[in-house]
Amino acid sequence: MSIERKCAICGTIFMANKYRPNQEVCSNIECQYRRQLDNMKKWRQKNPNYFKYKEAQDKSWKETCRQRSLEWRKKHQEYLKLYREEHRNRHRDYMRDYMRRYRKKKEKMEHGDSVY
Ligand SMILES: [Zn+2]
Numbered sequence: 001m002s003i004e005r006k007c008a009i010c011g012t013i014f015m016a017n018k019y020r021p022n023q024e025v026c027s028n029i030e031c032q033y034r035r036q037l038d039n040m041k042k043w044r045q046k047n048p049n050y051f052k053y054k055e056a057q058d059k060s061w062k063e064t065c066r067q068r069s070l071e072w073r074k075k076h077q078e079y080l081k082l083y084r085e086e087h088r089n090r091h092r093d094y095m096r097d098y099m100r101r102y103r104k105k106k107e108k109m110e111h112g113d114s115v116y
Pocket of ligand 1: 007008009010011012025026027028031
């Protein structure tokens with residue numbers, strides 16, 4: 001049985017996985033990414049001293065931190081790449097449409113005997 005839910009970010013209705021009935025975000029990559037950022041932010045707010053504490057506890061913590069941020073950056077870059085590709089396609093379609101309309105309008109204006 002699936003549960004119908006509304007995405008907390010984009011508002012799309014989606015079917016929640018029956019194993020995760022509390023899922024709040026659809027499977028859209030942008031929404032998933034934002035949810036991750038949100039989770040991180042919330043977690044940091046709940047554990048404001050976590051990083052400081054760990055650093056004092058463990059000398060290798062800095063290395064772990066560095067490793068993590070490298071991993072995160074890699075993921076982030078993958079996301080950005082996907083996003084840019086999608087955006088580029090959209091922009092290209094938009095420009096093609098725009099130019100088509102522009103040329104039509106121009107033609108009409110040059111052969112002044114039409115609509116005007
Ligand atoms: Zn969504």
